[in-house]
Amino acid sequence: xxxxxxxxxxxxxxxxxxxxxxxxxxxxxxxxxxxxxxxxxxxxxxxxxxxxxxxxxxxxxxxxxxxxxxxxxxxxxxxxxxxxxxxxxxxxxxxxxxxxxxxxxxxxxxxxxxxxxxxxxxxxxxxxxxxxxxxxxxxxxxxxxxxxxxxxxxxxxxxxxxxxxxxxxxxxxxxxxxxxxxxxxxxxxxxxxxxxxxxxxxxxxxxxxxxxxxxxxxxxxxxxxxxxxxxxxxxxxxxxxxxxxxxxxxxxxxxxxxxxxxxxxxxxxxxxxxxxxxxxxxxxxxxxxxxxxxxxxxxxxxxxxxxxxxxxxxxxxxxxxxxxxxxxxxxxxxxxxxxxxxxxxxxxxxxxxxxxxxxx
Numbered sequence: 001x002x003x004x005x006x007x008x009x010x011x012x013x014x015x016x017x018x019x020x021x022x023x024x025x026x027x028x029x030x031x032x033x034x035x036x037x038x039x040x041x042x043x044x045x046x047x048x049x050x051x052x053x054x055x056x057x058x059x060x061x062x063x064x065x066x067x068x069x070x071x072x073x074x075x076x077x078x079x080x081x082x083x084x085x086x087x088x089x090x091x092x093x094x095x096x097x098x099x100x101x102x103x104x105x106x107x108x109x110x111x112x113x114x115x116x117x118x119x120x121x122x123x124x125x126x127x128x129x130x131x132x133x134x135x136x137x138x139x140x141x142x143x144x145x146x147x148x149x150x151x152x153x154x155x156x157x158x159x160x161x162x163x164x165x166x167x168x169x170x171x172x173x174x175x176x177x178x179x180x181x182x183x184x185x186x187x188x189x190x191x192x193x194x195x196x197x198x199x200x201x202x203x204x205x206x207x208x209x210x211x212x213x214x215x216x217x218x219x220x221x222x223x224x225x226x227x228x229x230x231x232x233x234x235x236x237x238x239x240x241x242x243x244x245x246x247x248x249x250x251x252x253x254x255x256x257x258x259x260x261x262x263x264x265x266x267x268x269x270x271x272x273x274x275x276x277x278x279x280x281x282x283x284x285x286x287x288x289x290x291x292x293x294x295x296x297x298x299x300x301x302x303x304x305x306x307x308x309x310x311x312x313x314x315x316x317x318x319x320x321x322x323x324x325x326x327x328x329x330x331x332x333x334x335x336x337x338x339x340x341x342x343x344x345x346x347x348x349x350x351x352x353x354x355x356x357x358x359x360x
Contacts, residue, residue: 001264003029004031005029006031006056006059007024007029007031007060007061008034008060009024009061009063010057010060010061011062011063012034012230013171013175014065015034015171015253016063016253016256018171019168019171019256020213022254022257022262023254023258031125032155033055035230040051041056041086041262042086042087042227043090048094049090049094050088052097052298057100060100060102060103061090061104061260062092062103063106065084066079066083066137067173068178068179068180068299069178069184070133070309070322071177072178072326073334079132079139082136082308083134084140084141084224085159087131088105088140088144088147089218092105092148092159093106095157095159099186100157102264102268103148103157103159103160103262104160104161104258104263104264105144105148105161105162106257107141107145107162107287108141109137109164110134110141110327110328111125111130111145111163112124112328113130113131113151114128114131115128115348116130118252118329119125119331120328120330120331121331122289123285123287125142129301132325133324144327145161145163148160148161149286150270154158157269158268159269160267160269161286161287161288162287162332163286163287164251164256164290165290165291165292165328165330166249166250167248167250168182168251168350169252169253169254169256169349174187175210178244178357181248181298181300182250185219185240186350186357187210188238188313188359189306189311190206190234190311190357191206192208192313193309193310193313195229195234196211196229196311200258204217207220208221209360216318225316228240235313236311236314237313238313238314238316239316240316240317241318241322241323242298242317242324243299244325245297245299245326246299246324247292247295248328249291249294249295249296250292250296250301250349251290252344255343256290260290261337262338263288267338273341275334275338288335289330289331289332289335290330290335291330291335291342293329293331293332293342294329295327296346300355304350308347308351309354326345
């Protein structure tokens with residue numbers, strides 16, 4: 001990509017998009033096109049079509065999505081499938097209609113079956129049933145990657161789909177109602193530490209930033225208790241969902257951004273067909289797993305975060321709550337074969353995120 005090329009980055013304010021935006025900017029790209037939801041609602045087909053017709057981006061990075069953790073996915077099933085399908089359909093189809101040179105679509109590792117062989121290779125897609133809790137979101141993302149693949153086959157476009165593992169980073173979502181596991185653990189354990197030190201002013205300041213509707217000490221303590229943070233005889237107890245046994249893989253968002261830029265600069269759809277050794281009559285599974293290739297149990301992750309934050313209370317597990325899929329580590333051999341590997345170790349990444357959290 002030329003440094004002056006028009007690059008439309010959809011979803012630039014999110015965890016993924018903000019990391020990609022910063023990397024593009026630091027790499028010298030000077031024509032990065034962004035739109036807030038107020039400026040361009042990606043759910044509205046006519047407005048998206050008019051945007052492409054008027055702006056004529058040369059490259060598109062599709063990082064916009066409705067995202068959330070287990071609770072959000074379970075609660076807003078219709079919203080997750082509708083909004084993600086609508087965003088993808090509008091952008092991918094208009095990228096084709098307006099001759100975009102290359103598009104990068106970001107999906108999710110939840111596209112793979114609950115009982116997939118681990119580490120999960122790209123060809124595990126559609127081999128069995130999905131995890132029920134995030135099935136609507138997963139189906140939307142599968143549709144997106146298949147849309148890219150199908151447009152490439154029928155129309156000769158150059159649309160690449162990448163499936164990142166669980167991501168975390170500097171611009172993460174720490175809202176305990178909608179966050180993913182790693183940022184939720186950071187915030188819960190931080191609040192537990194503050195409660196252990198009787199630093200109610202720090203807790204109230206935190207809640208004013210993330211939950212401004214919570215007012216006063218009484219409401220604050222009820223909020224903490226609702227999210228499993230309690231005090232019992234001067235002992236702080238943090239109760240987490242499940243057994244802690246599931247294994248999860250995590251990728252630092254800044255590493256993910258580097259992988260995306262690397263693929264935009266160096267990889268074409270033809271390369272993915274060749275690397276898969278695909279017969280021309282059945283081109284499939286050309287998407288790329290993005291991950292570190294390393295996993296950790298949720299229990300060990302919680303212990304690592306507690307050590308980093310210096311929390312000396314008790315972490316216990318509510319085994320009546322679901323664990324989800326027991327292991328979801330991705331096979332990243334295709335990504336390595338293309339020439340990219342993750343750099344940031346998990347502990348280093350969490351320390352960086354926590355420092356940023358404290359400075360907010």
